[in-house]
Amino acid sequence: MSTDNTTELLTQVAVRANALCQSVQDHAGNINATVNAKKAEMDAAKQQAHQDIQNYIAGARAEQSHILLSRNQQMEPLGSNAIKGFTTIGLESFEVVKEATIYGEVGKHDEDHTGGGVATSFRDNVYRGYVNKKFHILRIKWKTSPGKTVRLDNTYYQGYDQGALTKGCYIKVIEGQLAGDLQPVTEFNDGWKLHAYRQKANSSTGGFYAPHTALSFSSETGEALICLYGSVSGYVNLEDNAWGCYPEFARPSDIESLTGNIATLNSRVNELETPPA
The missing domain is CATH 2.60.120 (Jelly Rolls)
Structure with a gap:
């Protein structure tokens, strides 16, 4: 085989190798683009799910009322040694x-x-x-x-x-x-x-x-x-x-005007006789 033929064959091999490499790179690029697109979709879905959860929590809290269970949150003092309604011990x-x-x-x-x-x-x-x-x-x-x-x-x-x-x-x-x-x-x-x-x-x-x-x-x-x-x-x-x-x-x-009435009603109820069977 002559030197010219060998050179031509090597050139053809190099061209085909370059074409194959380019094809692989093109496919890799397509794969990366697809993966990145899916990743972006997943990130967006994750962000939306997080926002939906936050909105749900905020909505649930907005529907929940809070009522005072203790007394005198305004903290009105009772003289100089106590707070009205507070049971301070120790x-x-x-x-x-x-x-x-x-x-x-x-x-x-x-x-x-x-x-x-x-x-x-x-x-x-x-x-x-x-x-x-x-x-x-x-x-x-x-x-x-x-x-x-x-x-x-x-x-x-x-x-x-x-x-x-x-x-x-x-x-x-x-x-x-x-x-x-x-x-x-x-x-x-x-x-x-x-x-x-x-x-x-x-x-x-x-x-x-x-x-x-x-x-x-x-x-x-x-x-x-x-x-x-x-x-x-x-x-x-x-x-x-x-x-x-x-x-x-x-x-x-806590209602002064009712205190006496409640005591009177309790007394009257206690005095009632049990009705006959």
């Missing part, structure tokens, strides 16, 4: 001062009762929106009783903390340490924090559990600013810092 001493009242628009309706700037601190760092129902910010000082269980409000004892519920408050610890099931959810500036606890009603047959000690004090003495402490029904959307002042159903015992 304290040797407890001081309460109404520092501020938050209401309406910023700078128009808020009240600073002591001149300590507490209302301004709360508005500047926690919430500047309109407040439809006024609430108070209290300064509390405590000294615990040695060996005693300490609870700011013994709500579980009252029997209303059942099922799916959320407990929470805004608090700024000045001195001392907190304890209990409420944990920091959001930290704001100037020491303010949102503390909260949530539980679901996971069983339709078993008993419900709610923490006995929602908010306690682990230090012997301490001082803090606190507002909007309470328990509400349902699973509150804490992810968006959605904690505020919740509606409360009046209990008959």
Whole structure:
């Protein structure tokens, strides 16, 4: 075989090899394009499914109301040593001062009762929106009783903390340490924090559990600013810092005009004779 023939054959082989390589590359390109297109479709479907789930959760939460289970979330003090409606236990001493009242628009309706700037601190760092129902910010000082269980409000004892519920408050610890099931959810500036606890009603047959000690004090003495402490029904959307002042159903015992009537009716019922068979 001559050199020219060999060269021609090698040239033909090279051309065919190049054509084969190009064909393989073309097929690989088509495969990659198909895979990328399917991947894009799957990513879009995944994103849409995620959005659908978020929309469903938001819609379900929007249909769920939250009713106050505890008392006096506005935190009206009772004298200088108690909070109205709260069952505080385990304290040797407890001081309460109404520092501020938050209401309406910023700078128009808020009240600073002591001149300590507490209302301004709360508005500047926690919430500047309109407040439809006024609430108070209290300064509390405590000294615990040695060996005693300490609870700011013994709500579980009252029997209303059942099922799916959320407990929470805004608090700024000045001195001392907190304890209990409420944990920091959001930290704001100037020491303010949102503390909260949530539980679901996971069983339709078993008993419900709610923490006995929602908010306690682990230090012997301490001082803090606190507002909007309470328990509400349902699973509150804490992810968006959605904690505020919740509606409360009046209990008959809370309505002074009904108290006497209820006692009279109970007495009359007890005095009724059992009718003959």
